[in-house]
């Protein structure tokens with residue numbers, strides 16, 4: 135376009151604006167992916183091995199095809215809610231509000247566990263099992279009114295909801311109560327106590343829903359300073375997995391209909407970095423590797439931890455791009471790759487095939 139044509143184009147846009155004709159609103163972005171790339175480019179303790187990443191992409195794609203991995207896989211899990219209604223949306227919000235830090239220092243037979251439906255559930259599944267059990271006991275664990283009622287919802291009643299079949303209590307119980315209390319107040323003051331009002335406020339944009347959660351809820355604002363950078367690094371793990379769980383559960387329809395769902399990235403937890411490292415795609419430097427091997431605590435918000443989380447997000451993005459390049463006619467997004475990697479890591483754990491432990495960070499972010 136010549137300079138004159140550019141000027142004419144700008145003039146037309148300006149005239150449109152001045153006539154009050156709104157220029158198509160910029161679609162919102164979450165900012166997570168550019169921040170992940172920034173950390174990848176500026177960190178020195180975690181790297182990505184491109185050859186292994188390409189190999190991992192092929193193997194992941196093949197296995198996902200073989201298992202016909204799709205949004206419907208979400209509801210196929212025994213404990214996930216099956217109804218496609220408002221109560222399920224509230225269940226998923228509550229679940230992803232509390233979806234963090236289940237790991238234990240104790241041996242498997244002593245660690246925090248929930249007995250439900252004749253099985254012993256640990257990790258993420260202990261949360262889902264405890265919530266299902268509470269609802270069966272007529273405890274309104276997914277109701278924001280309950281979360282605000284200090285008589286009914288307090289440390290004692292939460293201890294009962296999350297009562298373990300071992301001596302170990304659920305980690306960070308007070309912090310979980312704080313998340314419920316804050317979210318109850320925010321939903322009351324801004325969304326008429328309704329999770330579906332929050333979802334509707336995003337007007338069909340996944341990125342906008344993540345941004346609303348980050349704006350209105352302290353306990354979803356998963357962003358951290360890194361190496362003197364002016365703006366914090368946005369990770370938004372629980373905000374993003376909430377949008378993803380809604381999308382997957384409702385199979386892209388109803389409350390799960392988002393025009394920009396592919397803007398959601400991998401969820402920076404403590405399981406997917408573990409499998410990315412096992413696949414050789416994520417290269418963890420010797421010092422961090424030794425700390426993880428020796429199950430040492432890695433501090434929340436530390437340089438090491440931010441690099442582990444952000445480079446994992448970037449690594450899954452590169453895997454997604456490799457799959458897209460090799461199979462242009464198929465559509466795979468970071469969500470389904472992530473869900474697949476998490477489930478695969480859990481299968482490896484159950485089969486005793488973990489070759490490196492997951493990293494140990496205690497926080498409310500994941």
Ligand SMILES: Nc1nc2c(c(CN[C@H]3C=C[C@H](O)[C@@H]3O)cn2[C@@H]2O[C@H](COP(=O)(O)O)[C@@H](O)[C@H]2O)c(=O)[nH]1
Nearest residue numbers: 233234235236257258401403404405406472473476500
């Ligand atoms: N990146 C990512 N992180 C995930 C999940 C899930 C469960 N999602 C279900 C929904 C669809 C999928 O198919 C899964 O069936 C939990 N987590 C995180 O892991 C940690 C729990 O680990 P462990 O204690 O070993 O269970 C904790 O930070 C938790 O927040 C995921 O999918 N992706």
